[in-house]
Amino acid sequence: MTELFKLLKDGNKPSLLAAGVNTFLGIIKGIAFFFTGNVAMFAEMMHSLGDAANQLFVYIGSALSKKPPTKQFPSGFGRIVNLVCLFAVIIVAILSYETIKEGWHHFIHPSGESSGILIALGVLLIGIVLEGAVLAKAAVEVLHEAGQEKAGLTAIPKAFPYLNRAKPATKLVFMEDLVATSGNILAFAAIVIAYFTGWGRIEGLVSMIIGAMMFYVVGKVFLDNARGVIGETDEEMLNHIAYLVMDDPNIKDIVRLEVIKEGEFLHVELVAEADPQLSLAFLDDVRDHLTEIILSQKGVAKVAILFDEDDGKTSWVHAGN
Structure with a gap:
């Protein structure tokens, strides 16, 4: 048990931070969905809870991957983080499917105007700020792992060219929070448009778009970590x-x-x-x-x-x- 705690201290910090932030966001979005019935909020709740679960798994996996080699495993445990990332994307894939299915249902059969717009917008605004902060932190970590200097407010756009040189866990956090921040912004815009135009179907449409973005992360992360499990040459x-x-x-x-x-x-x-x-x-x-x-x-x-x-x-x- 002592060895486990020592390993956890060396786990990927951005993924642990992201797991905590997304757990908090998932809870408040779930409360907001309960009071408002807003399908875009439902999509964001599923997204945040999915991200929280797999980022926690990734944190644990990144820590266990640092376990020293043994006689039985002379090559070490480095590929554990790739295996954990593969498991994590299964969770995201399931939640992506549920998000798209719920969005399609709402698009075909809109349930009318949702209530509590101020609650929904307030929660999403909190999400944009917190997810954006985690995204910026992950971008700085990407640049650090690539041997680049910190770039302040420009860290996010500067991180894209160096993603392939980042650690698997850091790359996963960056991609998931990029989609999460974008999803919060889309959901915010959808609620405002639906409120002022009366076109409630846009919330279902945005829910499907968020689900599709989640599926993109699933595909990208799956391919990257499948190569890592097999043993990819740098x-x-x-x-x-x-x-x-x-x-x-x-x-x-x-x-x-x-x-x-x-x-x-x-x-x-x-x-x-x-x-x-x-x-x-x-x-x-x-x-x-x-x-x-x-x-x-x-x-x-x-x-x-x-x-x-x-x-x-x-x-x-x-x-x-």
């Missing part, structure tokens, strides 16, 4: 490490280089060719030097290096080489 880091290795004057060629994503970390396996005249003691120093350089790269947690004698032929060919 192409950008692979090329970078290849250049670092080939810069060493004692390395003649690279036979094999793998840079595999293990959850939030990278595992590197290298087989390099060296001059057969070099002594084992000297090659051991070369291995230590290369290991130190590679481990200093962002996200790299494990390095395994083997040497083979140089055959006089260049075999390493990769993108950018």
Whole structure:
């Protein structure tokens, strides 16, 4: 139990913050839906509760993924976070379906004007502020994990190009809160339009749009984490490490280089060719030097290096080489 608490301290903080915020929003949106009967509020309630549940799972998964390797699991537990993210999107998918179904029902059979517009708008305004704050926090974390400087109010648009370099949990939080913030704004607009125009169907339409956006997150996160579970190569880091290795004057060629994503970390396996005249003691120093350089790269947690004698032929060919 003590080990579990230590691991939880290292869990993904943006996902824990997002889970707490969405739990609070889900509760107040549920209360607002009970008093107003507004279908757009129902969609937002489902969205917030779904986000809260899977972000809590992601927080726990990100913490457990940092458990050190054991004899039984020598590669470590990094991919647990990918498995948890896959489980989390199932929850979102179910709630997305329910949201679209309820929105379609309201669009076909509008129930008339909903009451308590001020309550609904007030709750949604709170949602916009809180979700926007979590989104900004997640954007800053994305930039930090990508090695970029904080960008203040411009962090959100600046985070998009670096999403693929963010940790799985951070990326999930960013995408979910981007959709959540957008959903709050759409629901707010739908209620105002319905109130002033009398076109109640727009609330059902917006509910379906929110559900569709949730499904987009499901698809995107599922594909990203399915690749992570299988074991995806980090192409950008692979090329970078290849250049670092080939810069060493004692390395003649690279036979094999793998840079595999293990959850939030990278595992590197290298087989390099060296001059057969070099002594084992000297090659051991070369291995230590290369290991130190590679481990200093962002996200790299494990390095395994083997040497083979140089055959006089260049075999390493990769993108950018």
